[in-house]
Amino acid sequence: MSESQSLSALFAPASVAVVGASRSRSKVGGMVLANLLAAGYRGVVHAVNPAAAAAGQSLAGLAPLASSSELPHGVDLAVLCLPRAAALPELALLASRGVRAAIVLAAGFRETGRQGFLAEQELTRIAREAGMLLLGPNSLGLINTACSLNVSFAAGHPAPGGVSFFSQSGAMCVSVLDWAMGLGLGFSKFVSLGNKACLNEAAALRALGDDPETRVILGYCESVEDGREFLAAAREVAARKPVLLLKAGITPAGARAVSAHTGSASGSPAAYHAAFRQAGVIHVGEMSELFSLAQTFALLLPPAGGGLAVVTNAGGPGILAADACARTQLSLPRPAAATLERLLAELPGFASLYNPVDLLGDAGPDRYRTALAYLLADPNIHAALAMLTPTARSEPLQTARAVIEAAHGPDNPQTKPVAACLLGGAAVRPAREALHAAGIPCFDYPETAVAALAALHGRAARVRRDEHAPPADAEEFLPWDDEALSIIEAAQTQGLRELGGVTALEAAHAAGLPVLTTGLARSSAEAVRLAGEIGLPVTLRLALRGGETSGDECFGAGVSPPLADPEAVRRAFGAITSSAARLRPEAGVSGCLVQAAAGIPREGFRLEAGFARDPQFGPLVSFGMAGVGSDLLGDVSHRLAPLTREDAREMLREVRFYPLLRGVGGGQVVSLAALERLLLGVSRLAWRAPALAGASFTPVLAGTEGVFVAGARLALV
Amino acid sequence: MSESQSLSALFAPASVAVVGASRSRSKVGGMVLANLLAAGYRGVVHAVNPAAAAAGQSLAGLAPLASSSELPHGVDLAVLCLPRAAALPELALLASRGVRAAIVLAAGFRETGRQGFLAEQELTRIAREAGMLLLGPNSLGLINTACSLNVSFAAGHPAPGGVSFFSQSGAMCVSVLDWAMGLGLGFSKFVSLGNKACLNEAAALRALGDDPETRVILGYCESVEDGREFLAAAREVAARKPVLLLKAGITPAGARAVSAHTGSASGSPAAYHAAFRQAGVIHVGEMSELFSLAQTFALLLPPAGGGLAVVTNAGGPGILAADACARTQLSLPRPAAATLERLLAELPGFASLYNPVDLLGDAGPDRYRTALAYLLADPNIHAALAMLTPTARSEPLQTARAVIEAAHGPDNPQTKPVAACLLGGAAVRPAREALHAAGIPCFDYPETAVAALAALHGRAARVRRDEHAPPADAEEFLPWDDEALSIIEAAQTQGLRELGGVTALEAAHAAGLPVLTTGLARSSAEAVRLAGEIGLPVTLRLALRGGETSGDECFGAGVSPPLADPEAVRRAFGAITSSAARLRPEAGVSGCLVQAAAGIPREGFRLEAGFARDPQFGPLVSFGMAGVGSDLLGDVSHRLAPLTREDAREMLREVRFYPLLRGVGGGQVVSLAALERLLLGVSRLAWRAPALAGASFTPVLAGTEGVFVAGARLALV
CATH class of the missing domain: 3.30.1490.20 (ATP-grasp fold, A domain)
Structure with a gap:
């Protein structure tokens, strides 16, 4: 069975068997069956329950089977609503019945210690041998609104829409589901990965990436199963669709909490940050952002640039929006002369026509409609944010309708993204609902709105950049001499743990780094x-x-x-x-x-480059100032090897001292191309010499005269 | 009339005249009268409306007066619901009738240009001469729930409570009011300052500081009228009550938007940050924080330390809380041995007993109550956060009741602060309402909850510190020679704009700085x-x-x-x-x-200290590394002169390179006391030499051997 067949058996099954189905909604098997039927699933449903079958009871109108062995051959999906001890033999039985995909809801596996770990391995073995796709164990189940499938024991069924969510934590699934229903945010798929015995986050990413109904992928993870596989899948999928991930345990304290919770070692926070960046994944920093970003990416097209127009009926919130813009890549361009002229002709005298455009407290819907229409026609403006404070004269609902008209009507032929921010509670509730219903993202606070639009712009800019110059692997950029490997091998033979001094510099020279003789x-x-x-x-x-x-x-x-x-x-x-x-x-x-x-720089910079192997993601290249300062100040940039040229360029731009390298403030100008080559060389060494646990090149002397490695230390695995 | 008499005439008047009262609620004078009567105000109300009086109509049951000249002498408060042109002569008439306080609602004054500015000056003159307190113009009015007073044209009346809010922006008043009613947050006073012609933010702070009903002061400002007066008032009040301020225009882009909106020049962002810090004001970074922080400060007592216990029924949200703690001064201490023993005895085997304490997905109210009781009795724990995800087995409302019981009952004899975080929408709504009603702050997201508790802890720690060692002025700390002033005076006489080289070093030496010969x-x-x-x-x-x-x-x-x-x-x-x-x-x-x-450090640090005069706040002392780097990297700390020793100490601790100064990582150890003396000396020079526009001492050579000023530049005003 092909992977896509197996995936469709899981996500869009033609038949579903609920094993351990129950009549009682207080039991997992009862909730799953009730959810499945309530969602309006149109495929064939089988319910397995020996006791009910023996008693001749019907289960929600179905005649239950006494055993899974009575299932017809080749059922697409079986949902095991059984405790751990019963789940193992049942999965084997289902495999023998040719079931193509299974969800194990029971907990008590890997997360509970050695015995659970072994039981989980056994689950995996059975599924692998039978070519059966397995979701879980310790999963909350699955929802696919596109085929009205709800095989979860979560309460409620979300509205259909373009967002799909996968989560390692079942609790997070429940919370997101509950919130989403309140926000009216439409979902396509909910996937609770649980312990990820087979289907892990990389597989979920690929499945949702290939799913035509999924426009935005949202995920929550605590750890990833295989860092490199995750990176490859995320990179491939994120190039096609927005991928937004909330990673818990991104601080050392959080990482410790992850270990306590899942029993698995997490990669380093720096490696996760690098992986997300390199894959083009949008890193969600806080839970509250999950929703504001999901809404924005689901509803708006990418803007063609970072010029935002803010339209407001109150100065204060406009200033807060300007403050928020200053912290992002968005700008508030002054409208073009023609736009200003048109605004001047139609708006009252005291209105501020610049940006934020202040329509004044008595602004009604017409003023919003007019201002938005003119601004959306302005070539300097790529997106608009309409803000409304419920003043005595404002008409929130009518204004919301005007915003909808401006966004979706002929005044916005390029469909530039338009969002709204309504600053209030009850007074703006009907307006908020109207905007939601019309597919206009609507935020409570100016800062939230700006951050979401900035993320939308950030991804659009990255996609454009990658389309113009797809990241090319720079493996063959520098001369390489296999002598580098021989030196390392010789050191290993001698039983050394570390190489320094002349020998390390020789290895670095052979690896193509610009080493001082x-x-x-x-x-x-x-x-x-x-x-x-x-x-x-x-x-x-x-x-x-x-x-x-x-x-x-x-x-x-x-x-x-x-x-x-x-x-x-x-x-x-x-x-x-x-x-x-x-x-x-x-x-x-x-x-x-x-x-x-x-010809060695005397007045230039003392820099440091190197790499260390992350347990999850492999070699992580680093760049910073030499000396103890960089680490302490946290001014070090990281990327996972192998680096592309763009990665190397970004590493330079990411350190706070980057302007100094460019000679801002009268300092020395350093060849950025030479520094990029250095980082690419370090990346290649990390990639080609698996016998190295890490390397540190310091000091690297960099000035107008060039870039020179003056010291090296290599750590052996 | 004393200031407090005049303030009580405004905030708690025995009689109110609504001048320009109207029968129509679409007019400002109609809204104010309707709000006043609807709020249940128990004082005497006069309505002035010539037309209604002439026609013999009653206004909401009152017999209107034909003119303010018919008012009895000595009415406490008059609310002028008149356009700008009519407001000026009316204010003079009211002054002649001995009215003690007035609110001018009309806009069209300073914010509209020169003519409006002159009219506003005239308003101020009339009020000053009559000894009348003036709120506005361009104000939205005032609400005081304690005496059922609502003389505003905002919609709605908040529930009584301990939070008071003042705002420069009327729009922000409306938004906060609308939100607060939705959140059920109780308010004491709402003050819309408008153009601040007389009553400015400093006066509002003092009034609310003296108000026994106000426990927490919330403010929104775009600019302050007089930086030093603001600083003094804020410092005095913040020592007694939590003061939370949202300052718009805190980025350069935002400051430009402030100028466009108010026509007034704002102080520099660095000066505002320093003023807030030095005054002990809690700087609200985003609008969304206004509510989470207000709720927390209004409802909870200060914790005795930074040890937080997190109790959760799901691992993921617990990890997010741990991540959030790592970004604050809060810690997640391991429970004491005795606590662990008690938890172990009562919680199920798989529960994680460390911190976050994971009660597992099937946790009911009892498990929460038990865990909270034990943790609140633990000496390492100073506050608790109860988190709930609506799982299939959770009972949100009963759990909320258990949390309330643990927080308010005998299990919490030290009344350690307890907050809740409910991760969901509809499923947790009744629980949220129960917690609100019981006065337990309740948040949607773990990050928000942790940030609010961290702010509560931050203020408590500062108050404790100031109680133990009240900030003392360090004016007389270093030898001072008036020769410093003579040198500067001589340079002024010569018409110089700047002093450098030997002369500047001589002046610095006379000012008590450790200058190299x-x-x-x-x-x-x-x-x-x-x-x-x-x-x-x-x-x-x-x-x-x-x-x-x-x-x-x-x-x-x-x-x-x-x-x-x-x-x-x-x-x-x-x-x-x-x-x-x-x-x-x-x-x-x-x-x-x-x-x-x-004896001069050769291997130490090249530092920079100096000051510049901020237009709003006066001399702003700065400290960083010498060279162009500090500014570019933003690694400069600021405080307003005169510095206390604690200010100087904080300036050193605030730069990111502070660990290097302490010798972390094997660097040189610098005498922090000598650096503190240097900063205090710079502060004194700034304070005593008003002829200096600024000064820059760079390089300052600092190492084990001492701290030495090697270069100086003085800018003359």
Whole structure:
């Protein structure tokens, strides 16, 4: 059976067996059966209940079967409303009856410890061997409004619509369902993944990505099962549809709570952030955003740019909207001259015609309609937000109708997105309902409205960017020498856990990184000789423990200025090694690294690049300033390897000190292209050398003259 | 008449005259009269309407007066429901009748340009001369539920309660009123300040601060009339009651929108942030927070610490709460051993007993009651959040009752604050209403709940801190020499706009700042002589334009390393001046600054301190890293002068690089006391030298050896 056949057996089954069906709504099997029938499912329904069958009772009008063995062969979907102990043999029986998909609702599996874990493995084995699709265990079930299917034990059935939701947490399903019904937000599918024994978030993403009825995918996850699989699925699907994910456990404290809850190790927050960014997933930061964003993406087309027009009947809320815009990529462009002229002709004298456009407290529907029509025709404006405060003179419901007319009527031929913000409770309720019914997103607060429109613009901009220049893998960008792998292999053979000093720099050089020519001198004479070979001027760095640790990682004074003549090299060698040996005899001074200094930036930046392997997502490349500061200040950017050029570019732009690299404020200008190449090189090393657990290249000296790796440490797995 | 008499005439009048009263509710004068009577006001009401009086019509059962001149002498409050043109002569007439307070509702004053501005000045003059308190113009009116007074033209009357709200924007009053009625949030006073011709936000703060019925003050402002007066009032009131302010126009874009709306220049966002912090005002960042915070402060007592217990029937929302806590000062302590034992004995086996405490999806009210009782008795726990997801087995209403019982009953003898979070819509509505009715704050989302409890804890911690160590003015902390003022005066006499180089350092030294001994050398011989006087080693800095600019502000290469002998000084002078003259002949090389280098940090930090005068709030002291980086990275802390020691301490703690100053990560340890003294010195200079428009001390060299000002620039007003 193909994957899509199996998926359709789950999501749009022609027949459903409720195993453990009950007459009592206080039992799971009763709720599922009641929900299924109440939703108006038009396929064949079988109910299995030995006791009811023996007693000759009907279950909600159906004649129950005494056992699953009485099911006809090849039922599409079976829902197991049975406790854990009964679920295992039942699943085997259903497999033998050729059932194509199953949902296990019982809890008590992996989340409860070793015994549950083994039981869950057994479930998976049975399903895999039978080629049966399995949802759960510990699932709340499934809803598909498109075929009136509700095989869940949640209360209520949402209105049909273009949003689909998948969730690791059943509780979150119930909450979202309850809220959605209140908001009138239409849903296509609700999928409670539970323990994800077979169907995980990557599979759910692909299924919903292929589902023609799903326009927006909403998800809640605590952990992902396979980071790379998730990344691949999310990237593929997010290119086609908006994917909005709320990830719980995104702080260290939250991650600990995830482990306590699910018993599974979570990837690092930085890796999740990077994965979401690289996949083009919209990262929902708070639960309240789930709804405002879902509504916006479900109802509005993407804007062609970030120019927002705000129309308001009160100054204060307009200012709050302007404040909110300043925190996003949206701008409030001044209307074009022609637009201003038209507004001036039609609006009262005291109205503020700039942006926010203040229609004044006595504005009625006509003023909104006129202003919106003119602004939506303005080439500088790509989206509009109509705000209304219930003043003594305002007519909320009529104004809502005017907004609907402006948004959906001939005044908006390009269907630029239009949203509304109604600041009040009872006074604006009918207006809010009218807007909802007409498919105009309607928010309570200016900040929420602006954040949602900014997310809509952000995704549109990213999609446009990717269409113009699809992210290309930059694997072959730099020269690569397999010597890099040989060095690492040799170190492994020696049983080393870490490589530093000259050897690590050699490996980095072989891997195509722009490494400064460096040699290890154990005597001043050797230093002078190496300086001659490398070419003066050179810099000396204290070398410790066989040359594998350089002293500037330990002592500030272990580095010389550039030395221009052999005598200076000799003197510096003596000064550095003797003072270090005196100050820290235990450090194991072994000499000095002699490093090329010609054309090396002296006034530029000391940067750091590297990678570490995330347990979920694999190599995570990092970039920041060298020294302890970056980590402490949190000013480090991350992306998962392999990097695209765009990823590398974004890593540079994402650190707060990026303007400094560009020379803003009179500093040195650094070649961003050279830094991008460096990051791509680090990414490739991470990808090609699985024997490395991580690498840190620091300091990377960057200035007008170029970008140079002056120090390296490699950690072996 | 005393101020408090006049305030009571406005807020709790014994008699009210509605001038321009009308029978028609579509007119402002009709709405005000109807609201006043509908609210059940028990004082004397006069209605003034010449036409109705002439026609012998009654107005809502009252016999109207033909003119305000017929009012009895000494009416407490008159509400002018008249257009602008009529308001001015009427106010004068009311003044002559001894009316003690007036509200002018008409718009069309300062906000509309010069003519309106003059009319507003005339209003102010009439009120001042008559000793009459004036609210408005452009006000929406006033509500005081405590004496059933509603003299506003807003729709509706809120329930009585402990929250009072003042607002510059009438629209915001209407919105808040409409929302509050929906939320069932009880209010004491609603004050629409309008144009603030007399009664401004500072006066409103003091009035509400003195009002025994007001427990929480909520405010919305776009600008403040007098920054220092506001700061003083806010500081005084916030020490007694929670003051929550939403400031619109807190971004540059928002500030521009404020100017467009009110025509008044706003203070800088940094100055507002500093003023709020220093006054102890809780800065409401978004409109949605107004309600969550108001509810929390109105209903809960301050917690004794930041330990929060989260109780939940679903893991996911618990994780989101943990994530949210990690972004605040709240912690989720592990329950004490005794608590764990009690929980273990009573909760089912799979429940997670740590924190968040997961009661599992089938948790009923008893499990909540038990867990809350044990946790509220735990000494590590200072507050509790009960979260409920409407699962198939949950009983939301009964659980709400259990939460109420745990919070208000004998199980909570210390009345630790307890809040609830109900994740759903219709399924939890009755539970939400029960909690509201019982005075338990109830939130929709875990993040909102945690943020509100964190604000409650933040204020409690500040109040405790101030009680233990009331902020003392540190004016006399450092030696001060009036020579500082003489130098500045001399520069003014010369018509200079700016002072730099040696002179500025001399002024800084006289002002008590730790300045490096510095001299200006115009020749190498003079440099050697100065070096001898100052004491070797010295550092040379290129001096430009008569010594008022030092070269390191222009060229990176304009500074020497520390020079230990006269010959090195001579050579360095030649090298620095000649290369600068060659590279940038236009720069006006005048020699070198010779600066003491003995005991000066070489490996420490290059910092920057200074001040600028904010148009609203006066001198704003700043602190950050030297160089262009700080501003670009936004890593600068600000406080308004005069600083207390605690302010100075907070300024150090607020920059992101604070851990580096403390030596975290192996860096140098800097004397924080010396940095505090530096900031206090800058604050005093700003305070004592009004002739300075600003000052910048950079670089400030800070390391283990001490803190030293190496460069100074003073801007004259």
